[in-house]
Amino acid sequence: MRLIKQLFWVFAVLGLLFAVMLLFSYDVIKLEWPSFMEIQPSYKPMEHPLPPPARSIPIEGPAYISLATPPDNPVGADETSLGRGAELFNVHCKMCHGETGAGNGQIAPFLLTKKPADLTSAAVQDKSDGELFLTVSNGMPNTMPALNENLTVRERWDVINYIRTLRKTQ
Ligand code: HEC
Structure with a gap:
């Protein structure tokens, strides 16, 4: 009889802990924690892209083109x-x-x-x-x-x- 009583309390305490954990995992109690993808800086399609990192070398010509004189067309109209x-x-x-x-x-x-x-x-x-x-x-x-x-x-x-x-x- 004593054993059953002790077991009851053990399970009661464990169950309570589990219930408290669930409150957090289902955001019933919401902790502001900076781990969500949506709050990082991001760029949407057609939005101005990030400037290229310093000293990077673009393989397709400059990503931002600010030329004093416009470039000549190197491609023949064939x-x-x-x-x-x-x-x-x-x-x-x-x-x-x-x-x-x-x-x-x-x-x-x-x-x-x-x-x-x-x-x-x-x-x-x-x-x-x-x-x-x-x-x-x-x-x-x-x-x-x-x-x-x-x-x-x-x-x-x-x-x-x-x-x-x-x-x-x-
Ligand atoms: C989302 C719609 C859209 C798309 C896609 C688009 N344009 Fe335009 N384009 C415009 C608008 C709006 C203007 C007028 C801008 C203004 O007058 O301020 C314009 C203006 C221009 C001009 C005139 C620039 C000038 O100096 O008067 C040229 C040339 C041009 N577009 C070429 C293109 C080419 C080539 C493509 C495809 C590779 C293209 N556009 C795709 C909307 C678009």
């Missing part, structure tokens, strides 16, 4: 480049700038701050390849996203070669 450019344009630009580049892509109506530029217009076509390259690489503040993470350097030049074929013919 059949390969234009073919790739067309495909990449359809993937990365068409939804905003439209099939023909006229600025009437599928999501253009939903862009409220600024409508996508008409890429067939003289305003855009009169710019140099290098200027267009910088626009595609760096984006434009609060309107067009920077696409330097979506397109490699070579791919950006291919797209620019393709944009040249969209020039409005008057």
Whole structure:
């Protein structure tokens, strides 16, 4: 009889401890503990990426391009480049700038701050390849996203070669 009584108390105490532990594990009593993934600094897609670490060497050209003079286009507008450019344009630009580049892509109506530029217009076509390259690489503040993470350097030049074929013919 005494043994049973002792066992009862042992289990009662263990059970109580267990119940208290459960209160914590199910956040009934919530301890602020910095162990959650969501509170670390993070970057969402299309948000400006982290600057590259000091002294790192990018293999695809600078991640941030702030050149005094826009670069020259090193990629010839041959059949390969234009073919790739067309495909990449359809993937990365068409939804905003439209099939023909006229600025009437599928999501253009939903862009409220600024409508996508008409890429067939003289305003855009009169710019140099290098200027267009910088626009595609760096984006434009609060309107067009920077696409330097979506397109490699070579791919950006291919797209620019393709944009040249969209020039409005008057
Ligand atoms: C999310 C929609 C969106 C996507 C995707 C997008 N653009 Fe744009 N783009 C814009 C908007 C909006 C503007 C107008 C920005 C402004 O005038 O401030 C613009 C402007 C431009 C301009 C005009 C720059 C100037 O100097 O007038 C060029 C060139 C351009 N985009 C090329 C491209 C290319 C090439 C791609 C694909 C690789 C692309 N864009 C993808 C929204 C987009």
